[in-house]
Amino acid sequence: MRSARLTKQWLLPARASSILLFFAVGTMCYLAAISLGTGLLLVHAVDGWTQEISSRASLRIDVLEGRDTQIAAQQAARAAERNPNVIRAAPLSREEIEAILEPWLDTEELGEEFELPAIVNLRLRVYDKQVLGNLVNEIQRQVPGVVLETHDAWRERLEQTRRWTLAVAFGVPGLIAAVAITVMLLATHVVFTGNRPVIELLHLLGARNGDIARAGRKRTFVPCLCASVLATLLALATFEAVARADTGHPLLETAANREIYAGWLALVPVASILIARISVRIALIRSLARLSRT
């Protein structure tokens, strides 16, 4: 239709700049969506690992003169299972303990009579330092010389990884948005300066700054909308393809859990349209005000 073309063509041949805008916005949205999605999947994996190691702890029963370490381990396990925070307490067999100690000890050289410390694996309901402290005290009252071993160091490292991953997942789209706004301001300024005679003519033919700005906004809205929606769908398809690729990699396979990232990715077009609208508005009003001052 002619009128649609007409309002779009006030400033420049519309098609070239629309295609340019389409690809620029599309690329930025795709990168933002991939960064966001990957980051969220990583965070999900880290959360899984954290939960896994948080539900595990172990009791070490050291060798003491005058007691059978294995029996002490049985007692410790029974005492632990009486605690409501412990789901299961399983003493390890001598073979399992040897397997664990193998890297440090030459277990084959050890004779049957060589006493090893016993280990009781615990499955916990919640990971809470205070609850765990109470648990150890309780067991120690019945079985002295019991040491609780948790994965605190790993938990801390995973917590740090989680924070950084989240920062990158949202930081990269944020940075892309900042670049997009800057580019939009610059491009609008360049286009308007280059079209100064046309702008002057539009003013002479009765166009107010608001009229010109509205035409400019209309012209950027449709390409931005199409590009951001398409880019997001493409990003979703990328994750879908990764999930189906049968890589055998546990991290890549988490891509199958769409609920982790799909909701956030749906925000990408919404955010990009909002950003485009606001920055175009600011850019147009600023450029026009500068042009009409002279």
Added chain:
Amino acid sequence: MPTSDVLRLENVNVRYGDSAEVLREVNFTVPRGSFHFIVGASGAGKSTLLKLLFLSLRPSDGEMFLFGQPVHNAWRSRRVLLRRHIGMVFQDVRLIDHMSVYENIALPRAIAGERERDYRSDVRALINWTGLETRIDAYPPTLSDGERQRVAIARAVVARPILLLADEPTGNVDGKVGSLLLQLFAELNRLGTTVLITTHNPVEQDDIDAQLVRLERGRLILPGTEAP
């Protein structure tokens, strides 16, 4: 102030920056429906006078009334809106090269926020009236001077202005085309539009009932008076 006057200037001076006055002590009343030729040598200030009347230039001194309202102190946005009731044919034509003949002519209506279905038939009628039917989708760089001038005239009148200003519309075309263009202005005038045309060589136009106003070094000399 009688509203039958489209325009009135009272003791208007115009200077560009710190320069000497380009228009001096201009007193001029333009009644509704009148037809004026403004004649003067190059540099006399004809384009300056039209820019003033088109509100793209403010008077340095004096008062100016358009459609009965004072405009010498009007804000920019009000002048832009008032301009929608004035048609202007610029001396340098000023078409937009990347828009077709149709789009150039329709531009003032699109700017005013009208939808195409509301102005399409008007634009087509103007294209027929100016004899540009075969050039409707052409772009200005491919047009002849006379054709460009006709597009500019069509654009100036597409929004049915009360006042039509034309800055040397016959300057770049030969005599035959020139009198053809003048016929267009005469016809618009008969339909009620107030017309003001500048020219440095007035052609005899028996069928136009026009006032001849002379501009000499910035002073306006009305018929029946003589330069001091």
